[in-house]
Amino acid sequence: DVKVTQSSRYLVKRTGEKVFLECVQDMDHENMFWYRQDPGLGLRLIYFSYDVKMKEKGDIPEGYSVSREKKERFSLILESASTNQTSMYLCASRTTSGGLQETQYFGPGTRLLVL
Amino acid sequence: RKEVEQDPGPFNVPEGATVAFNCTYSNSASQSFFWYRQDCRKEPKLLMSVYSSGNEDGRFTAQLNRASQYISLLIRDSKLSDSATYLCVVSPYSSASKIIFGSGTRLSIRP
Numbered sequence: 001d002v003k004v005t006q007s008s009r010y011l012v013k014r015t016g017e018k019v020f021l022e023c024v025q026d027m028d029h030e031n032m033f034w035y036r037q038d039p040g041l042g043l044r045l046i047y048f049s050y051d052v053k054m055k056e057k058g059d060i061p062e063g064y065s066v067s068r069e070k071k072e073r074f075s076l077i078l079e080s081a082s083t084n085q086t087s088m089y090l091c092a093s094r095t096t097s098g099g100l101q102e103t104q105y106f107g108p109g110t111r112l113l114v115l
Numbered sequence: 116r117k118e119v120e121q122d123p124g125p126f127n128v129p130e131g132a133t134v135a136f137n138c139t140y141s142n143s144a145s146q147s148f149f150w151y152r153q154d155c156r157k158e159p160k161l162l163m164s165v166y167s168s169g170n171e172d173g174r175f176t177a178q179l180n181r182a183s184q185y186i187s188l189l190i191r192d193s194k195l196s197d198s199a200t201y202l203c204v205v206s207p208y209s210s211a212s213k214i215i216f217g218s219g220t221r222l223s224i225r226p
Contacts, residue, residue: 042202
């Protein structure tokens with residue numbers, strides 16, 4: 001079974017703090033994703049990475065950056081946390097070897113509260 | 116217009132009932148379709164892929180209507196454990212990495 005883990009389930013930070021969210025997958029997947037999920041807005045893609053050191057902006061990259069130094073690890077960084085970044089953050093991974101029918105596997109999510 | 120639209124619900128139905136909901140998508144070039152299930156405060160998990168010919172998995176049936184650009188999910192003999200949010204997911208052919216999630220339909224099964 002694919003396993004995607006996230007460094008924290010719950011996180012409380014103060015406005016202006018730098019926040020690191022880490023995601024690790026154990027299935028050698030090429031693609032990794034960071035989403036945020038908010039009530040009524042669904043899942044919105046922040047960034048994704050299709051290879052080590054490669055990244056592409058998603059739909060809402062402002063205020064975020066990412067790092068993929070190793071294939072299994074994809075980090076989301078909030079340089080200066082703001083209250084509007086309070087959300088549920090979900091990491092996902094996906095292989096491309098099976099074509100478009102390959103599904104995404106999600107981590108358990110990190111609930112971030114910025115005070 | 117959203118790329119993937121779902122009725123947010125909630126759908127509140129009695130145990131044993133049959134319930135169906137649709138999801139419409141705007142990109143006619145979309146190639147892959149999925150239904151995910153998300154329990155409260157948990158991550159989304161794949162429920163089933165949706166193939167052109169439709170597919171069935173136990174009490175669950177998914178269908179694709181390309182002409183009208185929607186997919187559907189039918190749940191027969193609903194159980195209390197079916198209570199969850201169901202997310203419609205669409206992947207355009209142009210980008211294997213671009214996967215679009217609907218906002219979800221909330222389903223609540225009552226005893």
